[in-house]
Amino acid sequence: xxxxxxxxxxxxxxxxxxxxxxxxxxxxxxxxxxxxxxxxxxxxxxxxxxxxxxxxxxxxxxxxxxxxxxxxxxxxxxxxxxxxxxxxxxxxxxxxxxxxxxxxxxxxxxxxxxxxxxxxxxxxxxxxxxxxxxxxxxxxxxxxxxx
Numbered sequence: 308x309x310x311x312x313x314x315x316x317x318x319x320x321x322x323x324x325x326x327x328x329x330x331x332x333x334x335x336x337x338x339x340x341x342x343x344x345x346x347x348x349x350x351x352x353x354x355x356x357x358x359x360x361x362x363x364x365x366x367x368x369x370x371x372x373x374x375x376x377x378x379x380x381x382x383x384x385x386x387x388x389x390x391x392x393x394x395x396x397x398x399x400x401x402x403x404x405x406x407x408x409x410x411x412x413x414x415x416x417x418x419x420x421x422x423x424x425x426x427x428x429x430x431x432x433x434x435x436x437x438x439x440x441x442x443x444x445x446x447x448x449x450x451x452x453x454x
Contacts, residue, residue, distance in 0.1 A: 337419045341386070342412065345369075345379050347420075350388060350413040353405035360403050361394070370451075388412050 335344050349365060360368075366376035380403060383389040388409030394400035405413070428436050 333423060334420050337423060338416050339412070339419070342416055343379075343382075345371075346383055346386075346388070347413065347416045349376075349379055349383060350405060350409050350416070353389065353403065354410055354413050356405075361400050362403060363400075365403065383409065386412070 331344055334347075338344065338347060348369065352365070352368065353360065362376050362380055363373060365380070366373045369376065371379075380389060380391060384391050386408075388406055390404050390406050391401050392404075394402050
């Protein structure tokens with residue numbers, strides 16, 4: 308077991324937290340007016356999903372409370388970016404899908420953030436990024452299993 312002041316662990320997570328904060332700030336500033344990173348993340352997921360999702364499924368997927376996801380979905384619905392309908396098999400549930408306007412909003416957001424992401428990868432080097440992804444994925448999976 309690592310010591311409480313394990314410098315490697317502290318350095319790793321410090322760098323990850325700072326990189327996360329800087330990436331979120333930079334991407335948030337670049338997103339189209341009125342779109343938040345959480346909105347883009349949900350639209351991005353729904354755009355690639357093969358079926359509708361429930362708000363509870365989305366909350367679990369994004370590791371947020373149901374209330375937080377409901378708030379995000381309400382804002383997306385108000386903007387016309389998602390459709391929320393009753394679940395015909397279970398009246399207690401709702402189903403969420405992306406609308407055509409939501410697909411366009413996602414594409415618009417992606418067109419402004421993709422160059423930022425690509426530039427960062429290019430500056431670091433694709434080979435180094437490819438080597439880092441499995442390590443970061445393993446870290447994510449271990450942290451997820453601790454939920």
